[in-house]
Amino acid sequence: MENFVEQLVASEGTVVTETMAFMSYNPSIGRVLEKGGVAKFQCLMRAIVEKLPSVKSRQDFDALHRESVSNLLANVKTSRDSAPSYGQGQKPVNVFFKVYVDWARKPDDQTRAQLLPYLHVPLDSIVMKTIKRQYPGWYKSAIKPLIKTPLQEFSLSKIDENLYMKWQAFFREQHPEKPLVFDVVWGLQRRNLSMKMRHPVFQIRVQLCDSLIFSSSFSET
Secondary structure (H helix, E strand, C coil): CHHHHHHHHHHHHHHHHHHHHHHHHHHHHCCCECCCHHHHHHHHHHHHHCCHHHCCCHHHHHHHHHHHHHHHHHHCCECCCCCCCHHHHHHHHHHHHHHHHHHCCCCCHHHHHHHCCCCCCCCCHHHHHHHHHHCHHHHHHHHHHHCCCHHHCCCHHHCCHHHHHHHHHHHHHHCCCCHHHHHHHHHHHHHHHHHHHCCHHHHHHHHHHHHCCCCCCCCCC
């Protein structure tokens, strides 16, 4: 029995990393990339997390991020058996870093605090369209000149590394303490859309929250 428990303890870190990789990959890009790609992504992220504590600067993180995306692009194809774009590759990598480092505070609080100013915002059409509306002047001067075709504007399949890094530079400039705060846009837009459409899922959520009974036995001292 003791050996079994020791095995569980020894395996916990790997299982947590693989589960977070699974949770990051499938919802964010799973339908676009090849079937079975999630297993490859789990292996890639297991190797990457070992390097997180050694990141000491923005340059360090950007190099590690580029390595992460490049490894994904080299090992995973799209569901149409073609090479993914940089825009498609960044999505699961950034979602994983968000969940693993920011939300789960892995591998430890000190590393999380070190990395928060460096983490990239997961780029998608919702975030890009929102920033275009909120910061039209910046978008017109910084992004519009790089758009070669109309399809490139908000399509991850058309976004290259240069255009991607322009977006990340903007997020870092606007909120250097934690650029990842711009990812909240995604949740707010999804929530607002559900409210506007009076989506049944949103209505059920409201009814559920309203029906909950909260105890007040806890008091702050």
